[in-house]
Amino acid sequence: MTTLARDLGLEIIYGKRLVRRGNEWDGGGGGGGTDSFAEWSLDISLFSDCLSAYVNGDNSDIVATDTMKNTVYVKAKECVEAISMEEFAIELGRHFTSFYKQVTAATIKIVEKPWERLYVDGQPHKHGFKLGSERHTTEVMVKKSGAVCVTSGIEGLALLKTTKSGFEGFIRDNYTALPETRERMLATEVSASWRYSFGHLSSIVKRLHFNETYQNVKKVLVSTFFGSPHRGVYSPSVQYTLYDMARAVLKRFPDIESIHLRMPNIHFLPVNIRSKDNHSIVEFKDDVYLPTDEPHGTIEASLSRFRSRM
Ligand SMILES: O=c1[nH]c(=O)c2[nH]c(=O)[nH]c2[nH]1
Numbered sequence: 001m002t003t004l005a006r007d008l009g010l011e012i013i014y015g016k017r018l019v020r021r022g023n024e025w026d027g028g029g030g031g032g033g034t035d036s037f038a039e040w041s042l043d044i045s046l047f048s049d050c051l052s053a054y055v056n057g058d059n060s061d062i063v064a065t066d067t068m069k070n071t072v073y074v075k076a077k078e079c080v081e082a083i084s085m086e087e088f089a090i091e092l093g094r095h096f097t098s099f100y101k102q103v104t105a106a107t108i109k110i111v112e113k114p115w116e117r118l119y120v121d122g123q124p125h126k127h128g129f130k131l132g133s134e135r136h137t138t139e140v141m142v143k144k145s146g147a148v149c150v151t152s153g154i155e156g157l158a159l160l161k162t163t164k165s166g167f168e169g170f171i172r173d174n175y176t177a178l179p180e181t182r183e184r185m186l187a188t189e190v191s192a193s194w195r196y197s198f199g200h201l202s203s204i205v206k207r208l209h210f211n212e213t214y215q216n217v218k219k220v221l222v223s224t225f226f227g228s229p230h231r232g233v234y235s236p237s238v239q240y241t242l243y244d245m246a247r248a249v250l251k252r253f254p255d256i257e258s259i260h261l262r263m264p265n266i267h268f269l270p271v272n273i274r275s276k277d278n279h280s281i282v283e284f285k286d287d288v289y290l291p292t293d294e295p296h297g298t299i300e301a302s303l304s305r306f307r308s309r310m
Pocket residue numbers: 167178236237238239265297
């Protein structure tokens with residue numbers, strides 16, 4: 001921030017939201033190879049020394065938001081091979097902060113539309129995709145100094161298990177109606193974001209495998225939530241399971257510094273129906289539930305490698 005901007009209490013950020021790009025990377029061979037495809041929605045924010053535009057109406061230090069949008073397509077065109085969202089965001093941040101003297105930092109957020117390769121009769125289709133569910137996200141900040149902060153994430157990872165979950169021993173008072181149980185359904189929609197430990201563009205020397213790490217983090221989250229296929233794992237609360245999942249990710253991936261998890265507790269209510277004279281019409285026997293979205297519990301936490309004793 002310039003001195004004048006500080007005196008005015010003004011912090012300047014501007015950018016372009018929801019820039020959408022679809023990219024096909026040809027597998028070669030005139031349609032004979034295996035094509036890749038990605039559809040992304042980008043938000044660009046620039047921290048910039050363009051005070052005069054705000055204070056005097058002088059636009060000479062403004063990078064037009066239309067130019068930001070065009071930059072996305074020019075940089076996309078330059079990517080002749082499939083690239084991860086994280087690497088693309090780093091490249092955009094590097095461009096904005098090094099090309100324009102006014103731009104001190106850039107934040108790029110990207111959400112991927114979950115197109116997945118289609119399988120026909122168990123065979124991966126060379127150029128066919130279908131829409132999946134959970135979304136890969138990233139947020140990258142690049143500063144003019146070369147400092148970089150990369151987070152990746154997942155949204156909408158819906159998980160449900162029919163047993164091996166309970167909730168007991170919580171505070172009971174005059175307002176508590178919830179029965180204790182060692183047998184309930186557990187359903188959630190996980191949102192996770194994790195921060196990588198490298199902090200400077202110069203430390204990014206080799207091609208980074210963000211897509212592979214994304215897939216592997218997802219696997220660790222899912223397998224920790226469910227446990228082994230036959231025995232599963234007992235969850236005494238969403239809180240305990242969330243912490244277990246966060247710990248498993250930090251343990252498995254040394255280049256992840258911290259992780260934030262949000263796991264709503266999506267309730268499936270046991271159905272019990274009684275007549276006016278208290279005769280049971282439907283009695284719940286771990287079978288029929290009323291699925292609900294609202295209200296739901298929200299359980300979240302962040303775990304950081306340096307503050308934990310891992
Ligand atoms: O796993 C749970 N954690 C809670 O904090 C909570 N609160 C509640 O009503 N049910 C549950 N379940």
